[in-house]
Amino acid sequence: MNTYHKFCPNVFLAKCTEKHEKGEVIEVTTKYGKENESIVFNLVFERDGFFYYSIVRADGFNVQEWAKQRAERRHDWASSAAQKSNEYFQKSNKHRDFLSLGEPIKVGHHSERGHRKMIDDAWNNMGKSVEFSDKAAEHERVAKYWEKRAETINLSMPESIDFYEHKLEVAKEYHEGVKSGKYPRSHSYTLTYAKKAVNEAQKNYELALKLWGE
Numbered sequence: 001m002n003t004y005h006k007f008c009p010n011v012f013l014a015k016c017t018e019k020h021e022k023g024e025v026i027e028v029t030t031k032y033g034k035e036n037e038s039i040v041f042n043l044v045f046e047r048d049g050f051f052y053y054s055i056v057r058a059d060g061f062n063v064q065e066w067a068k069q070r071a072e073r074r075h076d077w078a079s080s081a082a083q084k085s086n087e088y089f090q091k092s093n094k095h096r097d098f099l100s101l102g103e104p105i106k107v108g109h110h111s112e113r114g115h116r117k118m119i120d121d122a123w124n125n126m127g128k129s130v131e132f133s134d135k136a137a138e139h140e141r142v143a144k145y146w147e148k149r150a151e152t153i154n155l156s157m158p159e160s161i162d163f164y165e166h167k168l169e170v171a172k173e174y175h176e177g178v179k180s181g182k183y184p185r186s187h188s189y190t191l192t193y194a195k196k197a198v199n200e201a202q203k204n205y206e207l208a209l210k211l212w213g214e
Helices: 063-092 114-151 160-180 189-210
Strands: 003-010 011-018 027-031 035-047 050-057
Touching: 003 114, 011 027, 011 035, 035 189, 050 189, 063 114, 160 189
Parallel strands: none
Antiparallel strands: 003 011, 011 050, 027 035, 035 050
């Protein structure tokens, strides 16, 4: 049975008992017993008789699709909350015509109980309308967050080779520019941070090549 193995942040390899060829479709089982059809890319390393391969889901599901689903779910929740907010708002205005007259409550009169109930109902329904309006706004805020995450590229995706190659080129150009004086040093650690960014980009680019390169 092939299982998942955490390799680095965002990246899971297929831990296999047998060797596989690049492009081969295999089943990889999650810790919950669910099997996912996956496409084999590279043999990343061998250890204790197991072969560890970089893989992608055969159905195309990845971190971007996962984020899109979460965004869509939040949009649905926001829509539902907005609808409930509107329903409670309409209820709060059920006796608007009467209450807008500003009639005082006639204490002891047979209308007193009904009058107080109208006011309480209007107040409670307006409160619930505001509550669900706030919920709708929060769901939309989170949905926008996940929509932004849906544009993410990381090491779990073959596209990360081009992505990190570009980041490395940009980091190197900036580092050289700081050294030459092309770019100003805003503080005493500007050059240090620029070099750190180059090292980080280099590391990610090499990992991307190892995972997804030819």
